[in-house]
Amino acid sequence: xxxxxxxxxxxxxxxxxxxxxxxxxxxxxxxxxxxxxxxxxxxxxxxxxxxxxxxxxxxxxxxxxxxxxxxxxxxxxxxxxxxxxxxxxxxxxxxxxxxxxxxxxxxxxxxxxxxxxxxxxxxxxxxxxxxxxxxxxxxxxxxxxxxxxxxxxxxxxxxxxxxxxxxxxxxxxxxxxxxxxxxxxxxxxxxxxxxxxxxxxxxxxxxxxxxxxxxxxxxxxxxxxxxxxxxxxxxxxxxxxxxxxxxxxxxxxxxxxxxxxxxxxxxxxxxxxxxxxxxxxxxxxxxxxxxxxxxxxxxxxxxxxxxxxxxxxxxxxxxx
Numbered sequence: 206x207x208x209x210x211x212x213x214x215x216x217x218x219x220x221x222x223x224x225x226x227x228x229x230x231x232x233x234x235x236x237x238x239x240x241x242x243x244x245x246x247x248x249x250x251x252x253x254x255x256x257x258x259x260x261x262x263x264x265x266x267x268x269x270x271x272x273x274x275x276x277x278x279x280x281x282x283x284x285x286x287x288x289x290x291x292x293x294x295x296x297x298x299x300x301x302x303x304x305x306x307x308x309x310x311x312x313x314x315x316x317x318x319x320x321x322x323x324x325x326x327x328x329x330x331x332x333x334x335x336x337x338x339x340x341x342x343x344x345x346x347x348x349x350x351x352x353x354x355x356x357x358x359x360x361x362x363x364x365x366x367x368x369x370x371x372x373x374x375x376x377x378x379x380x381x382x383x384x385x386x387x388x389x390x391x392x393x394x395x396x397x398x399x400x401x402x403x404x405x406x407x408x409x410x411x412x413x414x415x416x417x418x419x420x421x422x423x424x425x426x427x428x429x430x431x432x433x434x435x436x437x438x439x440x441x442x443x444x445x446x447x448x449x450x451x452x453x454x455x456x457x458x459x460x461x462x463x464x465x466x467x468x469x470x471x472x473x474x475x476x477x478x479x480x481x482x483x484x485x486x487x488x489x490x491x492x493x494x495x496x497x498x499x500x501x502x503x504x505x506x507x508x509x510x511x512x513x514x515x516x517x518x519x520x521x522x523x524x525x
Contacts, residue, residue, distance in 0.1 A: 216409040217241060218418060225454060228490055233509055236485070240510035242409045244286035246273075247293075248513065249303045250311055250334075251280040253341040254370040256302035258282075265303075268295060277482035281311055283513060301368035306334045308483075309508050309517040313396065314338040316479055316521060317448040321346035323393040328381045328437050331358035333365035335396060340371040350375040352384060382432045385439035395447045397437045399430045399462075405452035405516035423455045430462045438466060438474070438524070446477070447522045452515060454507070456493040459518040463489075463505065464498045466522070477521040478504030485509045489520070 229237050251258045258280045262272055270288055275281030284292055297303045319325045319339045327336045330351035340349055351366070351374055353359040359378040366374050379387075381397075402422050407415050430451070437447050451458050467474050476499075489505030491498055502520070510516040 216412075217407060218415055220420075221404065221407070221415065221418065228456065228487075228493060229509070230487060233485075233487070236511055237509050240512065241407055243512055245515075246283045246285060246513045247289045248275070248281065248283040248306060248308050248311075249292065250278070250306045250338065251282075252302055252304055252337060252369050253280055254337070254345065255300075256297075261297060261302055264297065265292075265295065270295075275308055275311070278308075278311055278315070281308065283308070299368070301365075301370060304334055304337055304365075304369065306338070307515045308513060309515045310334060310398075311338065312481060312483075312508070313398065313448060313450050313517070313519060314342060316481075316519060317394050317396050317446065319343050319347075319349070319394045324348045324391055324442075325350070325394045326384070326392045326396070326440065327351045328384065328395055328397045328433065328440075329353065329399055330376075331355065331362040333362040333369075335398060336362070336366060336374060337369045337371055339396070340366075340369070340374055345371075345373050348375070349373065350377060352377045352379050352381050354378065354380045382436045385436050388440055390440060390442045390445075392440050392442060393445050395437045395441055395445070397433055397447065397449050399433050399449065399451050399458075400426065401430070401451040401453035401458050402426050402455060403452055404454045405510060423453075423457050426453070426455075427457050427462060430458055431465060434462055434466050435469075438470065438522070441524045443473075443524050445524050447524070448519060449522065450517055450519045452517055454516055454518070456490055456496075459507070459520070460490050460493070460498045460502050460505065461496070463502060463520045463522070467499055467501075473525045475523050475525060476501040476504045477523050479506045479519055479521050481506055481508070483508070483514070485511050485514060
């Protein structure tokens, strides 16, 4: 009878697991492997545009939810997977006072840190969780735009923003690669959570999540990502910051995309080292499968999946 590690590996594409083993630090591999099979805790954020953490937490606890706080975010909490339905069906979700959101996604907006009064853009915004978080960080002050090209996702974005009370956000159904022609370099901060191969969503309970995965899919995504990060960069004002992130583990979609931008923009583009308040992360890679990346990409962060966090790659770039 095989070990649990062998069972998990067998339920994922062999090529995916081989790629993962090539860069995950050996002592972290067991935890990463387990994350693809174990139930995940369910995290959420209190929407400070319309509510405050204390009263919301008290109401949820009265409903029987056993909350654990996120130590680095006052409005962040999580519950066991067994309480998922109780949480998602609570009226506060429909009222927009809480938003179900993985902590890895919450970290992106903390890293970008938009400020009240700034000009900010979410370049691939649907379904809107990060946009809502940035709206709360900006306290409704400034200019925040949300761009989404796919019609069904665009309407989902608008619905979530309406429910969350973020009426000041401007929404645009538009291919993000067209943005710089319309705006020029005007934004103080840009978030680009780029469409990707979705490797962080793989789970042994859902074989459909990886049925179309492969190197061809990765190459297709990299092409789109290269166009989007270029558009984001051209839309950024001097001194502005761009956070590029994906929910893929693939170095081609992460370090490869960022390295290509740095090559095209020598000097003006610099990587800002990211500080994270969690421990399950690795720095950006210096090389992979014979390709070398700039040393400064060590300042990027790859969050490793566990029982609470989804996998996520982040690169923070500043325009000189």
